Amino acid sequence: MAKATTKKTAAGKITGVSKRAPGASVPLYAQVEEIIRQRLIDNYWNPGEALPSEIQLAAELGVSQGTVRKALNDMVAENLLVRRQGRGTFVSEHTERRALFLFFNLIGEDGSRTMPVSQVKACEHRKATAEERDRLNLAKGAEVITVQRVRSLRGEPTIVDRVTVSRALFPDLGGDVKLPENLYRFYQGEYGITITKAQEQVRAVSATPEEAQLLGLETGAPLLEIDRISLSLDARPVEWRVSRCNTSQHTYVAERG
Amino acid sequence: MAKATTKKTAAGKITGVSKRAPGASVPLYAQVEEIIRQRLIDNYWNPGEALPSEIQLAAELGVSQGTVRKALNDMVAENLLVRRQGRGTFVSEHTERRALFLFFNLIGEDGSRTMPVSQVKACEHRKATAEERDRLNLAKGAEVITVQRVRSLRGEPTIVDRVTVSRALFPDLGGDVKLPENLYRFYQGEYGITITKAQEQVRAVSATPEEAQLLGLETGAPLLEIDRISLSLDARPVEWRVSRCNTSQHTYVAERG
């Protein structure tokens, strides 16, 4: 929408939009957001880097400082940017803290959050199944990479998971390099793909014999299954992850409202 | 905080605060928020009712329209208010839609959301247990009311739950009146208590014989347990609810990021 009615000159100034256009005109601040969002997608600025100041952006885009401010504040609310008074506005990074509080939701009975320690059990690349193509929005014949892990909390094997990504987006993933604990930071640093949102579906299931063995449980023990699709900055599904968790010592948490 | 440094005159004007106070002065918009929040807690305006216009509020409180606007927008983001262009700003109501999208998170395999149909199995009042006092922040000797239900989706018994509230806050609850499906609207309409947030802890558990019988499952079948504390406008825990769900035909959903 905004993209269709907006053109960036070399200087990035907003043109091609009549501020007085009747009807379906997109607000200026939304156009500013769209421009900045596109620059983030293009890695025009890198994670952790400072954006130009509000005044500079306003001059560059030909709008007032207040309009830039609203756009930036909206994007802070989306966790895309971080503002620090007296210092500047920065591109969000997938830090340890962020991974833990935004994308890891199994906490101890005492409320403690700790990063798991993972062991890779299998890693392969092959043609995507119909379900994988459906979940990751891939074309027929596309290839995927899957990683299977066992993840331990406080030394206890607690989670078995399977991570699936498109091989086209993540070439060589799981090849020579050892996979780090924080995959989202890895995606951001190595492939320039930033995960911003995730949709989770949770069910109670029974442990298969293999899962039971890996987690030190009896076959049929209740496990919490978390089925997650992660979305990148441009709102495309880029990772499908299914985790099965022993929740006898940990609980999955969510806030509502 | 703001309350300590703020006084409302008969007209509600903000006084007792020096805008120039060095150090820990609370921003004006935050003080405005606090005043409006307190009026909501006091039911000074009723759910669904329109607030005075921005201009009127600004005049009444002795601040600019822009400051009131920021305060109101913040509270819209918290789901406390709803703004409708050309009409006004309104106090949020616990409508069916809101209950369904904010506080009911079991959806069908096809993504459909439907309100359950509940059957009350038991309803009693008694002294709170230690755990109930802990979860609901009650004093020793306080009384609670508990309701046990079986809830059906598409005609299939899917959830058994137990709802616990303080008898002091909800006198006569479950007495003569039939309990409606949307309890939060009932709390708001009958007791003037508005639920704004909930914290949920989710686990996988095994069905007890009683639960299995009620849900038409075999003993030991995996169930999803949702343990929820609901908070009122003034951030106090007012309802403790434990639901155990058959997730073979439905899934619990959450968004992250």
Added chain:
DNA sequence: TAGTGGTCTAGACCACCTT
């Protein structure tokens, strides 16, 4: 001291809704 974001104001104009 200079530069950044944070707060606050005042005013103009627009889009929408009601009457």
Added chain:
DNA sequence: AGGTGGTCTAGACCACTAG
């Protein structure tokens, strides 16, 4: 036509950070 919220601007001053 009159009132409401929505957008946009311009400018002042404050608080924090850096060199």
